[in-house]
Amino acid sequence: MKNTRTPSVLLSLSLLAGSLVALPTLTACADDKEKPTEKTPTEKTKEQPKTIPATPIQPATPAATPKADAPKAEAPVESKMVYVTMETSKGTIVLELNGEKAPISTENFVAYVNKGQYNGTIFHRVINNFMIQGGGFDANLSEKTTDKPIKNEWQNGLKNVQYSLAMARTAVPDSATCQFYINVKDNGFLDQPRGGAAYAVFGKVVAGFEVVDAIKAVPTGVKNGMGDVPVEAVVINAATVVAKEDAEALIKQMAPKAATPEVKPEVKAPATPATPTTPAPEKK
Numbered sequence: 001m002k003n004t005r006t007p008s009v010l011l012s013l014s015l016l017a018g019s020l021v022a023l024p025t026l027t028a029c030a031d032d033k034e035k036p037t038e039k040t041p042t043e044k045t046k047e048q049p050k051t052i053p054a055t056p057i058q059p060a061t062p063a064a065t066p067k068a069d070a071p072k073a074e075a076p077v078e079s080k081m082v083y084v085t086m087e088t089s090k091g092t093i094v095l096e097l098n099g100e101k102a103p104i105s106t107e108n109f110v111a112y113v114n115k116g117q118y119n120g121t122i123f124h125r126v127i128n129n130f131m132i133q134g135g136g137f138d139a140n141l142s143e144k145t146t147d148k149p150i151k152n153e154w155q156n157g158l159k160n161v162q163y164s165l166a167m168a169r170t171a172v173p174d175s176a177t178c179q180f181y182i183n184v185k186d187n188g189f190l191d192q193p194r195g196g197a198a199y200a201v202f203g204k205v206v207a208g209f210e211v212v213d214a215i216k217a218v219p220t221g222v223k224n225g226m227g228d229v230p231v232e233a234v235v236i237n238a239a240t241v242v243a244k245e246d247a248e249a250l251i252k253q254m255a256p257k258a259a260t261p262e263v264k265p266e267v268k269a270p271a272t273p274a275t276p277t278t279p280a281p282e283k284k
Contacts, residue, residue, distance in 0.1 A: 082106055083206075083247035084113055088123075089235045090215050093182075093208035094250055095165055101156040102202035105167055105176070108150045109202065110241055112178050117144060118239040125228045128216045129185055133168055136179040139233045141224045146177035158201035160190040163212060165203035173197035184216045206247075207254040 080099035085092060099106040112118060112135070121144065123134035137143055152173045160166060164183050167176035173196045182205060183190075190199040205212055215234050223229040242250075 079244065080106075081244070082110055083242050083244060084109070084239055085242055085247070085250065086118070086208075086239045087237045088211060088215070089233070089237065091208060091211035092250075092254070093211050094206050094247055094254070095203050096206045096247075097165070097203040098156075098158060101158055102153045102200065104150050105153050105200055105202035108147075108176075109180065111147070113239045113241055117178055118236050121236050123215055123230065123234040123236070124226065125181075126216060126218060126220050126230050126234070127228050131181045131183050131187065132212065132215050133179060133181040134234075134236060136168075136177075139235060141226065141229070144178060149175045149177055152176065152197045152200050153202065154191075154193070154198040154200040156200070156202075160187040160199060160201055162186050163205040163209060164201045165205065166190070166199050166201040169199070171195050176200070182212055184212060207251040210256075 080103075082097040082099050084095045084097065086095060097106040097109060118135050120138055121135055122137060122139055123132050124137040124141065125133040135144075136146075149169075149172075150167075152167075152169070154173075158164065160183050162183055162185050166181055166183065168179035168181050169176040192198055215230075218234060219231045220228045221231050
């Protein structure tokens with residue numbers, strides 16, 4: 001094959017090769033210029049040493065200590081707890097709904113509260129040593145209309161313990177609407193799935209425990225074909241969502257006060273009559 005490179009290209013390559021070879025030489029020359037030149041002894045004698053005044057040592061300026069960045073204030077974590085007061089014919093109950101672990105049930109309950117669904121309803125099913133159930137019937141046992149059923153949140157970690165608040169439902173897992181119940185004792189069997197799901201807890205009673213205890217103890221019977229109905233209706237007069245601060249104030253106000261021990265007046269022992277002095281025997 002013939003060499004197709006032009007003479008100009010060959011010349012450029014030759015010059016480039018020459019420059020690459022020359023680089024070490026240039027580097028060596030540069031190094032030689034940087035080396036100090038050694039003086040002869042005669043030149044050393046002729047030079048007079050110069051007196052250089054001592055420069056006072058300046059105290060070292062301490063390095064400025066960098067200012068630590070001020071800790072950034074963390075944004076307050078918004079609480080997902082919701083508080084509801086329930087005014088009943090037996091007294092006030094304060095509920096705390098766990099919107100973090102049970103958001104669906106909490107939103108559902110709050111929606112019913114806000115539209116007045118529970119006002120005028122009763123606790124229509126009361127079983128002492130089990131639970132009290134309400135929210136679905138008025139005092140005449142007429143059933144309230146409801147919204148669509150919600151998804152069952154039974155796997156949220158909340159348990160059916162005493163004074164916990166949970167959703168009532170049918171045998172169908174996702175059938176809860178407005179009816180709720182409050183456990184009056186630990187009911188662990190309700191945490192076990194039956195028919196595909198257990199019963200979803202979404203809150204708890206935080207004040208008014210004595211009211212719950214009073215409701216669970218009312219006499220019950222059969223009415224309109226329904227069993228465990230209180231003989232005297234226990235009515236929910238009003239249910240209201242309240243601010244956390246208001247709920248805390250109410251909880252503090254409703255907290256049972258420690259009994260003040262009765263101070264009994266000091267009883268003084270009756271004075272002991274003085275023993276008559278026996279006269280000393282006299283010598284006769």
